[in-house]
Amino acid sequence: MSNVLIKSADIVGKGRRDVLVRDGRVAEIGSVSEKSTVAKDVEVVDADGLVLLPGLVDLHTHLREPGREDAETVLSGTRAAAKGGYTAVCAMANSYPVADTAGVVEQVAALGRAAGYADVQPIGAVSIGLEGKRLAEIGAMAQSAAAVRMFSDDGHCVHDPVLMRRALEYVKTFDGLVAQHAEEPRLTEGAQMNEGAVSAELGLPGWPSVAEEAIIARDVLLAEYTGARVHFCHVSTARSVDIIREAKARGAKVTAEVCPHHLLLTDEAARSYDPVYKVNPPLRREADVAVLRAALVEGVIDAVATDHAPHAPQDKECEWAAARPGMLGLETALSISVLALGGPAEVDWDVLAERTSRTPARIAGLEAHGRDPQPGTEANFTLVDPSATWTVVPEGLASLSRNTPYAGMELPVTVQATFLRGRATVLNGKIEEETHS
């Protein structure tokens, strides 16, 4: 089904329109007369009451393949992405083997194409084996069939300033960027949760906010010095936002993302000792959450990114200190973002489209994504029901893993359909089983 007539969708900024898709691209937009278009080969999708967004784009997804296919695969992770309204995901490099060669990034991209549920853009490692010692083959990954533009040692900070400088000088030659996991490792040795009143009470070693802020401040300086692009992953503190705001005002080429969980949850959740709430960087204070929400609306934070981090039961269902950090995100990100921005009645859908689709597509250089429907553009959309609600049931998720912090919660907004080049990957809220790419 790549010929579709989407009837009467509320297109952000344009009002109610029909969108006719032929051969994966928008053919007509406006009031398309039924007679002329409802030919036999055109499927009609009634979108009355639904909001049409450009397909969501995730700058930060852990797909776990190769290496931890028990936790997630490219197939299961992209099915989860489609369910969440995503048409493109950027796959982090911390797989086993690490995505630090042209071979591995090409393999991940090929698995994405074979699955057919979302475009998979691999992120390459900055350093060999994420060890922070020697640069990975950045040029070969950039020139490979996977055309890697974004590089990250995510899971680890590119801590050595010389290595960071070299990486920035290198990616600058092809307008690439480094996505930094900002964590000064000496300040977080043994850390288990946000350092503050709650960690003191619980007696858990703290992860101080300055460990993030110190690296962001340094990398802003390196970005300005080299003229290269730096993107900050999972920004979690109020002071980080201040530093990024100042950097942007000076013209530094920096961008930043925030994760849905940092927009909603706080370190109070650690009182449960339930490792589902353990994540890097950790859940912070209420005051940080408020600043992150405002910064997202303002645009100081450019994008929502999931940091979808599936973990197998044995890595999560254990005591807090032994558990791996990270939580699922793809299937709940839109709902949590809407909730954090005031709920479906309050949310500005245009701002939401900007932060979840248009801007992340631009940051990652994914030209066919993040586009509002115009004649000729690829039909990568999601249809959202703004008045529906759903309850998170871990067993019902498309992800292979179950580590969602929202189990049992009733959330606003459902994804009714996702279209990738005009082909429904999700229809009537259900994953389409036949996707032929």
Ligand SMILES: NC(=O)N[C@@H](CC(=O)O)C(=O)O
């Ligand atoms: N966020 C996490 O807590 N975990 C991520 C790594 C990372 O994003 O740093 C993971 O790969 O599990």
Ligand SMILES: [Zn+2]
């Ligand atoms: Zn990280």
Ligand SMILES: [Zn+2]
């Ligand atoms: Zn991550």
